[in-house]
Amino acid sequence: MKKFKRIAIANRGEVAVRIIRACEEMGIETVLLHSDADINTRAYRIATKTICIGSAETTKSYLNIPANIEGALASGAEAIHPGFGFLSENADFADACDKAGIIFIGPSAKTIRELGDKVHCRELAKKAGLPLVPGYEGENQEVSHMLKEAENIGLPVIVKAAAGGGGRGMKLVSSMKEARELIESAQREALSSFGSSKVFIEKYLDHAKHIEFQIFGDSTGQVIHYFDRECSVQRRHQKIIEEATSPSLTDELRRQMGEAAVAIAQLGKYKGAGTVEFLLQDGKFYLLEVNTRLQVEHPVTEMVMGVDLVKAQILTAQGEFVFNSHQLRIPHGHSIECRIYAENPYLGGVPSTGKLGKVEWPEGPGRRYECGFDEGDEITPYYDSMIAKVIVWDESRSRAIQKMVYVLKDSVIFGVQTNIPYLIKILNHSEFVNGTMTTRFVETYFKDPIVLPELSEVEKRLVEKALQQSRGGLVGISPWQSFWRGI
Amino acid sequence: MKKFKRIAIANRGEVAVRIIRACEEMGIETVLLHSDADINTRAYRIATKTICIGSAETTKSYLNIPANIEGALASGAEAIHPGFGFLSENADFADACDKAGIIFIGPSAKTIRELGDKVHCRELAKKAGLPLVPGYEGENQEVSHMLKEAENIGLPVIVKAAAGGGGRGMKLVSSMKEARELIESAQREALSSFGSSKVFIEKYLDHAKHIEFQIFGDSTGQVIHYFDRECSVQRRHQKIIEEATSPSLTDELRRQMGEAAVAIAQLGKYKGAGTVEFLLQDGKFYLLEVNTRLQVEHPVTEMVMGVDLVKAQILTAQGEFVFNSHQLRIPHGHSIECRIYAENPYLGGVPSTGKLGKVEWPEGPGRRYECGFDEGDEITPYYDSMIAKVIVWDESRSRAIQKMVYVLKDSVIFGVQTNIPYLIKILNHSEFVNGTMTTRFVETYFKDPIVLPELSEVEKRLVEKALQQSRGGLVGISPWQSFWRGI
Amino acid sequence: MEIKIRHNGIDHKATVQVVKETLWVHYKGRTFAVEARASSRKSRKAGAGVSSDKVFAPMPGKVIKIFVNLGQEIEKGQAILVMEAMKMEYTLKAELSGKIAQIECCIEDQVVLGKMLVKIEPTAGSTAKSAG
């Protein structure tokens, strides 16, 4: 057992802020290992120390193992928190940390290899008797071979990065005509995002729900779960809205799936925070994958379970986290998270970059904002476009939805377009309200960009007044001679 | 059962904001009934409608029953939420609402009279077999008579407003020499704060803890409790730091006190949110009083119990709140609240008024800020000096304390002095850390104003640089020729 | 900045700010942006992206694949090129049928927002849909 004095953070944006806040409260200093493009971010401002480890390109900085290790060593950090994405599920990075005498905050390299690599994970799952989605996970990555495999499994199939997660490099193939282009594209994205072009193919369940269990292994090797989340609202296989607990599980299903999640985690000797993802269709569940890291959507679990997963990760790495066996683990109320993307919802979600103007997240009970940027910061095109997460908690799901809609409307983000109007439409959709949405919900109902509403009379008058004031009272120029700014 | 479209708020500051936020999320419009001194406050800015009901003096506005009723009627509100303080425990106000056809969000006027008036409450408690602190609650308010009663009970005694709460008009009498002046002073404060000079006298328990239970009566007449809070950290009988749950109760004591709290609330046919306050000394508890309203410290209960008491109040007033008997009520983790007062901690807490500069409450998981004012707002001398509340939640008490200290240090409030340095000293005191503090904790260890620390070299250099920049680079004037600003 | 107007006897409040020549407005739960530059007459209609006969870059990013050649006949809806930004790929498609008249980018080009990438000469009879 060893208390950390200083932890390095091999990440950026809101998750870096999340980790720094936990460290601050625990009296631990932080070192942000950042790229040169991330000087104007909240994490940079609040970290105890900052070390620039490379240029904007992720392969030069956030994916660069030697640079991260060097930075951590130079700063005197005793441990590294990898956050999510980037190197968080990279076993080689965990090994490199070991070798350098730095504690990697996460499961062991061996566990990451066994559970995090989807191929090994599927083998382990078979041993544990967990149901799997039919698929191809072979070494032969020739596109022509992959095409044959896809045909064998039967369309629709999904192509996904073997080393990936979070929807990156995932493609849905519905017809053989487009199969070649999609497989190639998935391989390219896998390479640029995860450093390996390896992909595999899986039967696509076309009316399934995405249900996942938060698992945790304490310092003594005990593994438990902190109940479930539902993340069926996905666009291009990337989660947009997550909630805890799922509105779709019966007590019996919840029990079975929770037991399955713990079983596979135990087989992998899991330590720290992880997630076992399932697809649920027609009352049957299938193992999707295991994410051997903190999840983007971990806050909804924290809200309903009354836990702090990041602190638990750090305490586990210190060797002093042990479950209290007397404590009942029961979810309280309902929590929803919306991911705020800097993108133009009126153009189908193309990224929107630029300098942030005013950013206001209105305070209130049961509201939590995880944000990596403040007014004056620049949203650059180099990284994921998720700039913040809005999390709400309330006593019931319907109240949580109502609260989320209100909070999103009341939040102010100037300088970049965001998906907030899109999120509000989703939250108000009857399928979401009834909790019956599947992973195809978004592509079914929200395939097209949403329509930019015309300005009302009042809105036009507000614009006129604002422009007059900002021009120091210069009048006579109707803004309607200028044009809408689409991005 | 009737859904409200519009609720009037007969209050100000952070509690008005709290109520408006709850209404917004429920889709209910709000009408702020405010004094003319409260134009520059957050509640004024975010309410759907605002109606000025009188001048700054509380008797002309916030304590003026006809003005509040008129304002509510004029605005078309169907219900009034009284918040806490002001008219919240005034049975005449509840009656006036009834008469005007407006729903008073709180218990019935009859319940307020029976439980809220301390004299009636003690009678009811005797019926219910609840242990009481010895005291005098008679009608004879002649100071000479009160002096005799005080002598009979035996010093030390406490003098408190019959209609009051929250420490207002409470005085501790330790010697007969000062008794007359203190009784008179208590009567004056009672008159100015609650409109009645009636006070009563009670034996002072000199090493007691203040423990209270949050009770709630639903629309069907069922009464339950949402566990306990400890509020032993009091200065001049005003709470400063509160927490849920109390670190001082055994399971058995908690059960007994909870049952006693529910018993007296049931006798009073309690509807909505209320608090039963006890003193606990040497393992024995005594009923202190019942507060027939929302409590300032209600957020700590909300954090550990997973409830929203304000929404529950509104739903109860709508006649649609019914407890779910299947739901387990178990506290999760620990929550602490610090009241932020605009006062000078280096001068024993004299009020500090003025225009607010920068106000920054740093975001993070398990942090909640209830604040009534923003940058540019004026803190006026007319009202209570509590300008905000900082609430934290964490998995354990020790972690919650650590988090609170960090959060208080990281918060920025410019323009008025606050009690933050004082709070930090209290939070770090071993009695508080061990949870052994009594209601005399503050007067024992924090009687004297805290000492204003000398500026360090670095701080002096920061001041020099800041002054140079703010004067547009004008140099050569050492700020050490100017003087410390005490207030 | 907070502004207030009176319209038909009712007050309306909004939060507004000019950020880099764009006016941002938050009013009644909706945020929208308009060009603040008075002299701007240049049309940057809703959206860059594919607007009538030109394919614009809908975001800053990298061109990673071009499917068409100069002079090639294309169908409405046909993929023109692929851009990458923020680690995601976006396929830009033709909004009308015609012939590729101009290609203004190369593979691996970093392009700025709104750059015209490809121009299409419409087939007679194929009308450009208004991009509103």
Next chain:
Amino acid sequence: MEIKIRHNGIDHKATVQVVKETLWVHYKGRTFAVEARASSRKSRKAGAGVSSDKVFAPMPGKVIKIFVNLGQEIEKGQAILVMEAMKMEYTLKAELSGKIAQIECCIEDQVVLGKMLVKIEPTAGSTAKSAG
């Protein structure tokens, strides 16, 4: 405003703001305020309140009780008057023994922060404690 200085080779960052002639500084978890007016030579030492031989108003508020009369002999620690602000009463006490030399307020007066309320002529030998 954020400012940064370098001291002994280490960077120190602080948040600062001038509000109404007072400079406010937040540095390493502590907020403090100093007079920003360069010309201010007037001593407003830590505290108003009772400072040596004068009783100042420690806050804006109302005088509700005066216990002393002009010329009256008083003891150190004796209550001089009661002020009310924010619904709380504050008793101001003498910091030294002496004779009331001046009374500059009446009951019910609204007084501003720092106003001199009562002046005491110290008894020979009674020294004013520094108010620091």
